[in-house]
Amino acid sequence: MGTTQHQPTTPRTLFEKVWDNHIVRPQTPDTPAVLYIDLHLVHEVTSPQAFSLLRERGLKVRRPERTMATMDHSTPTTPRNAAGIIPVTDSMAAAQLDVMRKNCADFGIPLYDLGTKNQGIVHVIGPEQGLTQPGMTIVCGDSHTSTHGAFGALAFGIGTSEVAHVLATQCLLQSKPNTMAVRVDGRLHPGVTAKDIILAVIAKIGVGGGTGYVFEYMGEAIRALSMEARMTICNMSIEGGARAGMVAPDDTTFEYVAGRPFAPKGDEWERRVAEWRVLPSDDGATFDNEVVLDANTLTPMITYGTNPGMGMAITARVPDPDQLGDVSQKMALTKALQYMDLQPGQPLLGKPVDVVFLGSCTNSRISDLREAARLIKGRKVAANVRMMVVPGSQQVKVQAEAEGLDKVFREAGAEWREAGCSMCIAMNGDQLQPGQYAVSTSNRNFEGRQGKGGRTFLASPLTAAATAINGVITDPREMVN
Amino acid sequence: MEPITKFSGSMVALPINDIDTDQIIPARYLKVTDKNGLGAACFSDWRYNADGSPKADFPLNQPAYQGAQVLVGGHNFGCGSSREHAPWALLGAGFKAVVSTYFADIFRNNALKNGLLPVVVDAETHKQLVSLAQEDPTAQVTVDLESQKLILPDGRGVTFPVDAFSRYCLLNGVDQLGFVLGLDEQIASYEGQTPGRVNTLATA
Ligand code: SF4
Numbered sequence: 303m304g305t306t307q308h309q310p311t312t313p314r315t316l317f318e319k320v321w322d323n324h325i326v327r328p329q330t331p332d333t334p335a336v337l338y339i340d341l342h343l344v345h346e347v348t349s350p351q352a353f354s355l356l357r358e359r360g361l362k363v364r365r366p367e368r369t370m371a372t373m374d375h376s377t378p379t380t381p382r383n384a385a386g387i388i389p390v391t392d393s394m395a396a397a398q399l400d401v402m403r404k405n406c407a408d409f410g411i412p413l414y415d416l417g418t419k420n421q422g423i424v425h426v427i428g429p430e431q432g433l434t435q436p437g438m439t440i441v442c443g444d445s446h447t448s449t450h451g452a453f454g455a456l457a458f459g460i461g462t463s464e465v466a467h468v469l470a471t472q473c474l475l476q477s478k479p480n481t482m483a484v485r486v487d488g489r490l491h492p493g494v495t496a497k498d499i500i501l502a503v504i505a506k507i508g509v510g511g512g513t514g515y516v517f518e519y520m521g522e523a524i525r526a527l528s529m530e531a532r533m534t535i536c537n538m539s540i541e542g543g544a545r546a547g548m549v550a551p552d553d554t555t556f557e558y559v560a561g562r563p564f565a566p567k568g569d570e571w572e573r574r575v576a577e578w579r580v581l582p583s584d585d586g587a588t589f590d591n592e593v594v595l596d597a598n599t600l601t602p603m604i605t606y607g608t609n610p611g612m613g614m615a616i617t618a619r620v621p622d623p624d625q626l627g628d629v630s631q632k633m634a635l636t637k638a639l640q641y642m643d644l645q646p647g648q649p650l651l652g653k654p655v656d657v658v659f660l661g662s663c664t665n666s667r668i669s670d671l672r673e674a675a676r677l678i679k680g681r682k683v684a685a686n687v688r689m690m691v692v693p694g695s696q697q698v699k700v701q702a703e704a705e706g707l708d709k710v711f712r713e714a715g716a717e718w719r720e721a722g723c724s725m726c727i728a729m730n731g732d733q734l735q736p737g738q739y740a741v742s743t744s745n746r747n748f749e750g751r752q753g754k755g756g757r758t759f760l761a762s763p764l765t766a767a768a769t770a771i772n773g774v775i776t777d778p779r780e781m782v783n
Numbered sequence: 784m785e786p787i788t789k790f791s792g793s794m795v796a797l798p799i800n801d802i803d804t805d806q807i808i809p810a811r812y813l814k815v816t817d818k819n820g821l822g823a824a825c826f827s828d829w830r831y832n833a834d835g836s837p838k839a840d841f842p843l844n845q846p847a848y849q850g851a852q853v854l855v856g857g858h859n860f861g862c863g864s865s866r867e868h869a870p871w872a873l874l875g876a877g878f879k880a881v882v883s884t885y886f887a888d889i890f891r892n893n894a895l896k897n898g899l900l901p902v903v904v905d906a907e908t909h910k911q912l913v914s915l916a917q918e919d920p921t922a923q924v925t926v927d928l929e930s931q932k933l934i935l936p937d938g939r940g941v942t943f944p945v946d947a948f949s950r951y952c953l954l955n956g957v958d959q960l961g962f963v964l965g966l967d968e969q970i971a972s973y974e975g976q977t978p979g980r981v982n983t984l985a986t987a
Pocket residue numbers: 374375423424425444446662663664722723726727744745
């Protein structure tokens with residue numbers, strides 16, 4: 303943790319404390335702040351050009367020991383061959399993975415290579431390995447870096463130029479964002495999950511509503527959530543436009559971190575926890591903006607359009623563009639419904655789907671798989687549905703297999719695959735066919751995101767599981783007891 | 784990087800809200816390991832039919848708009864994925880500036896680092912520019928970074944915001960990495976006072 307000379311005279315937010323602790327050079331009228339980065343995560347898609355720049359300029363990686371690389375986006379998730387190897391048949395992907403290997407070897411960065419025991423989606427492995435800890439600054443060339451904010455870290459996505467900056471200097475130029483409190487009061491009903499909370503938040507503020515802000519999620523409903531559920535929420539902060547999302551660390555956080563491979567041990571653990579305990583926002587700390595939601599009134603959510611803000615209660619009907627006053631909003635909705643081939647006023651419940659995708663850095667952790675498996679156990683995936691289950695990491699996969707979850711999915715007729723991003727981004731051959739509908743536990747329903755011409759409904763793992771069984775969009779509350 | 788001060792060019796309008804970076808450059812093109820050659824894939828899914836032929840009605844394909852250097856996009860341009868391939872693709876397609884009422888955070892950052900200017904204008908001006916571009920493909924605007932002004936064909940200038948640092952770097956062709964590298968002493972001093980949080984090289 304940064305040495306803080308700051309005397310806490312004015313109450314500060316969690317974000318401000320973490321920000322202040324990492325200032326290498328304060329913001330001036332002419333220059334943004336220079337922030338120190340505690341952990342830099344790297345993957346194969348957004349880093350090659352950054353390493354090239356380092357080579358061109360003869361630069362080293364300043365802190366390889368604060369850098370960790372994995373392969374996830376363009377990696378296949380098809381089963382291993384007889385030799386236990388995951389074959390890469392796409393030559394461009396293979397070349398990209400080779401470049402990653404070479405870059406890591408040349409610059410001394412540890413790499414979780416394809417198929418090795420710790421490999422997985424970058425935002426799943428950080429927390430899993432105990433690399434993600436409260437109070438840290440964490441960046442990655444990936445917008446869903448916001449996931450790590452669940453631990454009370456300041457974590458955000460950067461571009462490839464910035465990846466080069468961090469590799470070379472361990473620092474990042476940043477203008478100070480504003481803060482928004484996202485308060486979720488009350489308690490969730492059975493069948494309603496963290497995914498539904500965040501889809502409701504984004505439906506309320508819109509995909510640009512959080513631009514320029516760092517969110518702090520708070521309130522009774524957030525406190526009651528497990529770490530993995532908090533990650534699901536922070537993960538999608540970027541879908542509301544926010545730079546980052548954070549949750550104040552508490553005992554739930556510390557219990558999750560304790561004992562993980564890179565977590566502090568012994569005396570150092572005690573010292574760190576003492577530092578982490580002072581991170582939560584002070585009483586009286588002010589936020590630049592606030593959104594409030596009541597968990598008691600939430601139902602399972604689903605998206606109907608082509609951005610994550612186009613979401614509604616699963617029992618609702620597709621909105622009518624003609625009811626919108628704003629011309630550009632009307633145009634956007636008309637275009638979205640055309641792409642989705644949906645009619646205004648149509649219910650989504652009962653609509654047949656072709657694919658159910660359970661995976662992605664939003665919902666591919668062990669708790670997500672357990673939740674879905676509990677609903678699926680003893681049932682069969684409908685004949686019209688292809689269900690893909692893609693664990694977020696090799697560790698999640700191993701854990702799930704130890705618990706027999708793979709068997710539950712397989713016996714139901716679902717595909718059990720290797721770890722990776724898979725159909726979340728459809729770079730690796732796992733993709734929808736034009737016109738197909740999918741219920742997906744991922745985070746983006748943009749046009750073509752899951753395959754050119756494919757149509758995505760975003761929902762929770764429970765809704766995905768219930769839909770897979772019935773073959774049509776289903777309210778999971780009918781099926782959970 | 785080449786300094787950028789002022790340029791004039793014609794416009795093409797794509798007045799759609801929330802254009803995400805998956806549309807600007809679909810993920811399947813991200814398997815490249817350099818920045819070049821992405822121009823042809825810019826807006827690929829909107830621009831081409833399934834058989835690869837260009838869609839005649841897509842503005843970027845229309846003969847009158849070939850050579851346009853200013854893209855007039857809709858509100859919240861560049862949301863979604865942090866891929867810097869988005870500005871690389873737009874630059875590859877010949878654009879030097881994007882005009883919108885609002886840009887997503889990471890896209891704006893990425894664009895500025897590559898010399899693609901994100902020009903924010905008010906809703907009225909935006910509307911005017913969209914109509915202009917649609918009615919007269921030859922209409923030219925001037926983007927003047929020095930004075931931070933977008934000059935319309937009628938001579939009216941509207942000021943647009945750019946943070947002082949990015950503006951300085953662009954005007955002088957200074958790259959931002961050089962600036963941070965110059966802070967070595969301050970970085971070392973921070974590191975001296977602050978123990979590292981993790982050691983990824985330690986075998987766990
Ligand atoms: S799972 Fe999807 S959203 Fe997450 S890192 Fe991979 S591609 Fe990005």
